[in-house]
Amino acid sequence: MWVMCNFYLTFKSLSFLITSLCIYFLVKCISFIFAGEEFFLRRDLKVRAFRTYHVIPSQGYVVYSVKQKLKDEYMGLSGNEIKNLKSSGVEITYTTATPEVAFTGDTMSDFILDEANLDVLRAKILVVESTFVDNSVSVEHARDYGHVHLSEIINYADKFKNRAILLIHFSARYALETIQEAIAALPSPLAGRVFALTEGF
Template sequence: MLDEVQAGPYTVRGISVGGVYTSLQVPELEVVLDVGVPVRSFAGTERIFLSHAHPDHASGLGSLLGIRRLLGKGAPQLFLPAEIEAQVHEALAVLGRLHHTSMDVRTVPMRPGDVKPLGHDLHVRAFRTHHSVPSLGYQFLRRVTKLRPEFLDTPPQEIARRRKAGEDLFVAREHLELAYATDTLSKVLETEPGLFDSRVLVIECTFVDPKRPVQDARDRAHLHLDELIAQADRFRNEALVLMHFSQSLAPHDVRALIEERLPPTLRERVRILAPAAGRWFG
């Protein structure tokens, strides 16, 4: 069964266990984030974002494309780190020959700082995450153009005349909506400080047990809950979604430790993407 949380105006649904599988969907943004396992209900989504090519984040891509073919869907957009574009095409070509079927995707190679429009004022900006292989995080944002304050009382006809004359009457503003940062050192919070201001932050938290030293997480290029707690006062997000937990702890233990250890001001905004009871999926 898929896990699902409500984070501000966004629904984050899917499954995520470090080293096993991660695949999430945000239906309000019409995006799938990583494909470590093929989720049937995600197959109709036309935009897929790969953070990196480790199997627990990318190995389900071929199967998801197969499900799309059954549904009569065409090639989806696949946003991915530019460094892995050629290898992904090679891997899909091999799968296509093996299964005698099309594995077509429309790749959108991204580098840190690249911004791509997604339609209806929605954009995505790639940022560097810090992992053992080429990896990216994604910030989804809305760009809204508004009239400058000094022209708010100007009659519409005058606005139209000045605009036609080439005057700069408008200002573009960015609203940081949802950021996705997985498989990364906590260094990402320093290199991408905008994460603290994203309305919703979906971030990995592989290690939550205080008995595991922070250095264990750093040695594996992952995050430890202690590192988030140390910067608790900096998170200005409406909601944070923690995911990608180590399978060394059962879901109820993960939940208990997070709820016990987080300071109250942060705890009330945190959503835990893990089963409410029982074992990890699979």
Template structure:
């Protein structure tokens, strides 16, 4: 082998070992982007398989806002989230809280805030203490901020957002969350001024802003029966039907026998059958987008896509999205 050929091969090896494979880097970056669904103004990483793992990250790039719902799986995507809202205590929705705490600690992040139903605060704290004990970590996990919240509380989030828990209907105590944006706008008489001039007016004590405009942005139901949308058990909050993004479970989607039988089976286990959403499509006329998650692991990705989109009612066409990323990664 000539010296020039050998030199060329060595250069390629060094380039590869240093990560100089530009095509591979591009593919990796593209793959990272692909895990997020673009839904309206939001980018959503929805990792969810019924009974196995659920954790949903929602970002709104235009506002720099993000949050996470449930923590049954601690991913690279959700470890960056400062605010985590937990719907209920089943393992597939809460068991990865200690992992999330530790990963943020390893990455030098500030402790996240974990908002959990009030009755779970002591148990989640004990869970974190137990993990620290198992790891023989005398210092414990980096002080987690575990906050008990109840239905109707106002949770202050970052970037001008807040969340309000609402009751859901599951086999254990559970709650969903509606996230709102609260944006102030300049009063009309100040809109032509520079930021320096506006700052001067504020220092002089002038009220340059309107009252905040409150907008329901995101709703997450967690595990629930369809009764969350009716007044059979609780009165649903009106804003549940006005959000830009509704993230709702549809654990059961099959129609291989009597649909009513399937619906009753879903309700028995505290879940929703897809047919209930489709048969009540009019309820969601003011919702911009619906993301279906939490399908049973017995369904393949292909079957899910077929069932969700083959019989979709006219009123929901263009609104419905589905995430199967968790199943795709497992395959």
């Protein structure tokens, strides 16, 4: 219980930072990259744009941590041996890119089924819109306006491999309590790893 509470508090405190970072990436990258393209923020951090589905052209962003790892065949060598190989021009490392945070912006649920977006569903944290959260609005209505309904997230629950999912962009028609109740009622495997960003709501 303590671990879960601690994670919740940590996640809640990070939610503002995550959202701010996503906005920063949007502002800095939107004029530079298109869906499928990448932009390095620094050597160990890059952003890839991915296609989303809205009533106007739209895209989301995945932030990756980038690391250089020693190739298996050089494991166990001494520091001097590795240094000598490197100075002689041997490529001793390979690059890994781990999806850390994904941010969808406005979209329909179609992004979930897009094969090009697998990293979005594997990012440690997914920030995704869920404009509508109850049966007062139909899925069809949500789709007509280019948005996600919480019931669609439930229907696709098995596709989300994210450690945590942060829901944003709730319709102003909802009271805070309605959103909280909808999140609290989520079934497994979503229960306990889906949170609502409702700061200032």
